[in-house]
Amino acid sequence: MQGCFFMNQFRKERNKFIILMLMPATILLVGLTLFPFIVSLILSFTDYSLLRPGQTKFIFLNNYIELMKTDEFWIALRVTVVFTVLAVFIQVVLGVVFATLLHNENSNVSLLRTLYLLPLAITPIAATFTFRLMFNPSLGVLNYFMKLLGLEPQAWLASPNTAMISLIIVDTWQWTPFILLICLGGLASLPTEPFEAAKVDGASSWQIFTKITVPMLYPFIGLALLFRSIDAFKTFDIIYVLTSGGPGILTRTLNLYAFKHGIEYLSMGYAGSIAIVMLIITIVVAQIFLRKNKLLLPKDTLKR
C-alpha cells in the first residue's frame, strides 16, 4: 500500500517536472507558428492576390493542381533537390573531416577554430556581395587566378555550366562551419576511452576515424545533416543576390519561385501553395530520415 502511494507521488512529481520543463518552449512555438501556418494553409486554397484583394474566391485544390501541371514547378523542384543534396553532402564531409583533424591537433587550435568559424560570423550580406565581386568575369579575383594558373576564365554565375557550382561553392564556404562546430562540440563530449584503447591496440588513424569517430559522432552528424538540409532546401539570400535564379531559370529554387509569385506577382494564394508543398516534402523526408536512423526518440531513457 505504502509503496503504491510513493509510486503515485513519484509519478506526479515526474509528470509535473516534464510539463514545467516543456511549457515555455511549447507556449512560444504554438504562439508563433500556429497562426502563420493556418493563414498560409487557408491562403493556399484561395486565389488571394494583393492586386485584387476584394475578390478572393475559395478554389480548393486548384493552386495545387495548377502547380503540378507547370514545368516551372518541376524544374524548380529539381534545382532545389540538386542544390540541397550536393551542397549538404560536401559540407558534411568537410565538416566531419576537419572537426576530427582539428580535434587531434595541438598547436594554434584556437586560432584555427576562429578562422574556421569566420564564414558563419561575417554578415552574410557583405560576404555574398564580396563573392559576387570575386566571381565577376572581368574584374573578379577568381578569373585572375584562373589566368595565372593558365586555366580558361569562366563566366561563373552567368554561365549555365558553372552557375550551380558557384552557388554550391558559396553555400559550402558559408555553412561548413555549422557542421564543423556541432562535430567539435560532439567530439568534446565523447568519452575518450575508446580512442585511447584503439591507439593502444595499434589502430591506424584512418581505422580510428571510420570505426570509432564516425560511429560515435553519428547522432551529431545526423542532426547537423538534418538541420543543414532543412535550411538548404529553403535557401534564399545567396541565390537571390548571386544569380536571382538565372541564367534563365537554371538555379531558380522552389523558394525563389514562391517569392516570385508571392512578392513580385503578389498572388499570395499561389505562393502559399508552393510553401505548403515545400513543407510537406520536408516533413516526409525528415520523418523517413529520422525513423531510418532511429533519431526520432532517444535511444535510452531514465529507468525510473
Added chain:
Amino acid sequence: MKVFFRRVALYLFALWSFFPLYWLLNTSFKTSKDALARPPTFIFKPIMKNYIEVIKNNEVWGYFLDSLIVALGTTCFGLLIGVPAAYVLARFKFKGSADFGFWILSTRMTPPIAMLIPFFIMYLKLGILDTHIGLIIAHVGLNLSIIVWLMRGFYEEIPMEIEEASYVDGSSFFQTFYKIAVPLSMPGISAVGIITFLFSWNEFLFALVLGDSVVRTSPVGLYGFVGYQKIYWGQLSASASLLLIPVLFFVFLFQKPLIKGLTLGSFK
C-alpha cells in the same frame, strides 16, 4: 609525417575559410576606384577613409547596439527555454514524446515566405513591431528547434549513471537537472550558444520586416550600402569588418568548453 599532412590540410582549409574575408578586408582599405580595378589589386596604397567614415557614422553604432541586444537576448532566452525542453526529451519517454519532438523540429521547415506576412500582422496587432523584445521572440522561435534538437543530442551522449546516482541520493528532478545535467552539457551549451548567437546576429529577413526603421540590426543596416545603381564598397566592407570584432569576441568567450577533455574527464 602524419602531423605534417594534417597541418597542411588544416591550414589549407583555413585559407579557404579566410580568403573571401581577406578580400573583404582588402576592399575596405581601398578607394572606390581601386575596389573595382581591373585586374584586381593585391598591393595598393591603403586608405583609412572608409573606416573613419564608418566610425563617425552614428547609425553604424546603432546597428551594432541593436544587433548585440537582439543576439544576446536571443541566445540567453533561447537557451533558457530550449535546454530544459531538450533535457526532458532526452531523458524521459512519455506519451507522444516522439510527435512532440518532431513538431518542434517542423517549426523550422516552413519557408519564410509563408511566415512573414502572418508574423507582421500578428506583431502589428500585439504592438511589438519595431521592438527589441519582438525581434528577440521571433529569433528565439526561429532557432528553438535547433537549440532543442542539438541539446537533446548532447544529453543523449552523457551517461545517465551520474544523474541516477543523484536521484538515489534524494535529489529532486530540478536539482539533478541544474546541478548535474547542465554542468555536464557545457560543451553542447557552448556550441549551441555560439550557433544561436550567430544565427540571430546575421538574420536578415525577419529583422528587416519586424524591426525595420526603429530596431535596425547590422545585416539590415549594411544592406543600406547596397544601392540600386551602385554598391558603396568602402563603407560596406569597412563596417562588415568592424562588426566582426564583437562577434569574434563572443565566439572566443563561448568556445572555452569546446576544448577537449575539460568536461567528462573531470568527473572520472
